[in-house]
Amino acid sequence: MSLLIKNGRIIDPKSAYDQIADLLVEGDKIVKIGPNLTAPKAEVIDATGLVVAPGLIDVHVHFREPGQTHKETIHTGAKAAAAGGFTTVVMMANTQPILSEAGVLKETLALAQKEAIHIKAVGSITQAFDGSNLTDFEALLEAGAVGFSDDGIPLTNAGVLRQALQKALKTNSLLSIHEEDPNLIGTLGVNDGEVAHQCGFTGAPTVSEYSMLARDAMIAYETGARLHLQHLSAGESVELVRFAKKLGAKITGEVTPQHFSITEQAVLEQGTNAKLNPPLRRQTDIEKIILGLQDGTIDIIATDHAPHTHEEKAVALQQAPSGMIGLETSLQLGLTHLVAPKHLTLMELLQKMTTNPADLYQFDAGYLAENGPADIVLFDSENDYQVAETFDSKATNSPFINQKVRGQVKYTICNGKIVYTQK
Numbered sequence: 300m301s302l303l304i305k306n307g308r309i310i311d312p313k314s315a316y317d318q319i320a321d322l323l324v325e326g327d328k329i330v331k332i333g334p335n336l337t338a339p340k341a342e343v344i345d346a347t348g349l350v351v352a353p354g355l356i357d358v359h360v361h362f363r364e365p366g367q368t369h370k371e372t373i374h375t376g377a378k379a380a381a382a383g384g385f386t387t388v389v390m391m392a393n394t395q396p397i398l399s400e401a402g403v404l405k406e407t408l409a410l411a412q413k414e415a416i417h418i419k420a421v422g423s424i425t426q427a428f429d430g431s432n433l434t435d436f437e438a439l440l441e442a443g444a445v446g447f448s449d450d451g452i453p454l455t456n457a458g459v460l461r462q463a464l465q466k467a468l469k470t471n472s473l474l475s476i477h478e479e480d481p482n483l484i485g486t487l488g489v490n491d492g493e494v495a496h497q498c499g500f501t502g503a504p505t506v507s508e509y510s511m512l513a514r515d516a517m518i519a520y521e522t523g524a525r526l527h528l529q530h531l532s533a534g535e536s537v538e539l540v541r542f543a544k545k546l547g548a549k550i551t552g553e554v555t556p557q558h559f560s561i562t563e564q565a566v567l568e569q570g571t572n573a574k575l576n577p578p579l580r581r582q583t584d585i586e587k588i589i590l591g592l593q594d595g596t597i598d599i600i601a602t603d604h605a606p607h608t609h610e611e612k613a614v615a616l617q618q619a620p621s622g623m624i625g626l627e628t629s630l631q632l633g634l635t636h637l638v639a640p641k642h643l644t645l646m647e648l649l650q651k652m653t654t655n656p657a658d659l660y661q662f663d664a665g666y667l668a669e670n671g672p673a674d675i676v677l678f679d680s681e682n683d684y685q686v687a688e689t690f691d692s693k694a695t696n697s698p699f700i701n702q703k704v705r706g707q708v709k710y711t712i713c714n715g716k717i718v719y720t721q722k
């Protein structure tokens with residue numbers, strides 16, 4: 300089957316291409332990009348006024364299957380991803396059971412393969428997240444793991460992290476880690492600041508993140524292994540990543556849209572839907588995150604899509620699970636809070652959602668080129684709309700419901716097939 304996308308603004312961050320042109324897809328490949336293309340038998344999409352970009356890549360999602368399919372399944376997660384313009388995602392290992400064994404990982408990836416988008420997964424770093432015994436990296440890589448993470452459960456033992464990094468170096472693989480020292484935290488998910496104190500408890504202070512990050516960045520530096528630092532929330536963390544990169548550490552940094560869009564104040568307005576680990580911080584942290592995005596200290600924007608049910612979230616702040624969904628609002632929050640105020644260009648935003656995440660895992664994705672994969676998103680980058688109350692995700696735990704945002708995904712194409720059309 301062929302598909303002809305006409306008159307779109309084609310943006311490819313990898314080649315820095317930004318022009319109004321046409322793009323022809325045959326089978327699962329892009330065969331031609333240029334002006335005035337014709338293909339008499341092709342299905343035509345009129346992309347006038349739309350941006351045509353590589354399908355987005357999210358290196359940090361929680362799809363709850365196996366084990367917690369009341370929150371999300373691989374199928375509903377894949378639908379949410381396609382609705383958000385994503386064609387490749389990386390699942391975290393905190394399923395039930397945890398992705399510590401090759402057998403469980405293989406079964407999970409077999410389910411994932413039935414979906415219309417590309418779903419990859421990491422294996423856990425330690426067995427069942429016990430924080431001390433490393434998994435069999437070779438067996439998990441053989442079973443299809445793209446890297447390793449104990450995301451959600453920080454590695455408190457520096458010796459274990461060092462061993463894991465040495466093993467990652469030996470197996471040429473990547474560790475991606477969550478930095479929050481539990482020994483410095485009262486209640487998880489809310490910044491230890493104005494809002495937590497107003498609510499009468501001790502929250503999660505920024506030092507729990509940046510102290511652990513400083514330690515781990517230096518261990519990465521010493522081992523020479525690659526280390527990816529997930530969802531940075533504190534201004535100091537950005538400064539430390541900048542310093543460690545300058546020193547020569549092979550580290551990369553990620554932020555989520557929620558951490559650059561809203562502050563801890565959202566907890567007062569949105570309650571448990573604004574609770575997540577690491578928590579929302581202050582405006583001063585957002586300012587440093589933006590500087591980090593601008594100067595390349597922060598390489599990647601990822602969602603940390605973390606579905607929980609309405610019932611699970613409808614409890615007191617201190618008891619509620621942490622996390623928010625993000626796949627269906629991510630591009631929009633980037634357009635609203637980074638591109639519209641001119642902190643980043645559209646090309647720079649897309650680089651952090653396509654080329655850079657593809658490079659992190661060496662995926663053959665995240666670019667538009669002749670002979671390249673036909674994984675494409677078409678979106679309106681200008682129109683404002685209100686985020687709906689329901690999503691393609693099974694969950695609705697988003698603090699952005701009913702908020703005005705900019706940009707709307709119109710079509711998502713994966714493997715040359717239309718996998719999402721805006722209703």
Ligand SMILES: O=C1C[C@@H](C(=O)O)NC(=O)N1
Pocket residue numbers: 361393450451452477574575576577603605606621622623
């Ligand atoms: O690291 C994590 C894990 C996630 C989840 O719910 O799985 N929720 C969070 O808020 N942070």
